[in-house]
Amino acid sequence: xxxxxxxxxxxxxxxxxxxxxxxxxxxxxxxxxxxxxxxxxxxxxxxxxxxxxxxxxxxxxxxxxxxxxxxxxxxxxxxxxxxxxxxxxxxxxxxxxxxxxxxxxxxxxxxxxxxxxxxxxxxxxxxxxxxxxxxxxxxxxxxxxxxxxxxxxxxxxxxxxxxxxxxxxxxxxxxxxxxxxxxxxxxxxxxxxxxxxxxxxxxxxxxxxxxxxxxxxxxxxxxxxxxxxxxxxxxxxxxxxxxxxx
Numbered sequence: 001x002x003x004x005x006x007x008x009x010x011x012x013x014x015x016x017x018x019x020x021x022x023x024x025x026x027x028x029x030x031x032x033x034x035x036x037x038x039x040x041x042x043x044x045x046x047x048x049x050x051x052x053x054x055x056x057x058x059x060x061x062x063x064x065x066x067x068x069x070x071x072x073x074x075x076x077x078x079x080x081x082x083x084x085x086x087x088x089x090x091x092x093x094x095x096x097x098x099x100x101x102x103x104x105x106x107x108x109x110x111x112x113x114x115x116x117x118x119x120x121x122x123x124x125x126x127x128x129x130x131x132x133x134x135x136x137x138x139x140x141x142x143x144x145x146x147x148x149x150x151x152x153x154x155x156x157x158x159x160x161x162x163x164x165x166x167x168x169x170x171x172x173x174x175x176x177x178x179x180x181x182x183x184x185x186x187x188x189x190x191x192x193x194x195x196x197x198x199x200x201x202x203x204x205x206x207x208x209x210x211x212x213x214x215x216x217x218x219x220x221x222x223x224x225x226x227x228x229x230x231x232x233x234x235x236x237x238x239x240x241x242x243x244x245x246x
Contacts, residue, residue, distance in 0.1 A: 005031045006051040006120060008052050009033045009041065009054070011053065011056060012055075012056040021109075024109040033048060037062075051077065053077055055068065055081055056082045057082070072098030080112070083104060119172070133171045135168075135216055154207070167225060173226065178190050180196055216228065
């Protein structure tokens, strides 16, 4: 018996963009619900079973960040933000208030779908208590506290393992500098980003084929790090329509 199609709520005030996203999602097996305002989005997320929310920041009745905060106050549903705004400070704030990821416009539908699948897999792992996370040639067995690269066990220090563990728990999503520092070194070190740079460099020397050109542990400039794998070529870009605000 096949699994039910995942349900996505698309929140954007521009009909053209909602149609573009509906087409892309439906062609890839999703059921799509739409909302043109923040109020409609919050109502839909409350009344319907939703697997993931895609929300634009430029809504007519409230900022999309308020939608994120209000949904996150009672739901763990994955939320991905779309926006033409790309400041590092705003990205950090969105992640801190509960967004799982963000995609800056213009974007390719293949990129958005990849981010959506990552968020859904992470949600599934959290629900099932899946003990192992695999990213390309790297496997982090969270139950056994073991890390394998191409089948060979790696020797990590306690801090290196803890850093990789936190990244693995959010695999595919960006994790902010502040969250990593708090989880690995404690709240009093949340501004000591040089700790991260040193330990990320050490980790890359152990897990990357080339530490100077990382494929597994990616940097999100000014924001944090993302455990990912970019060894395979992706699909060609299909760009979202332009939008004046968002």
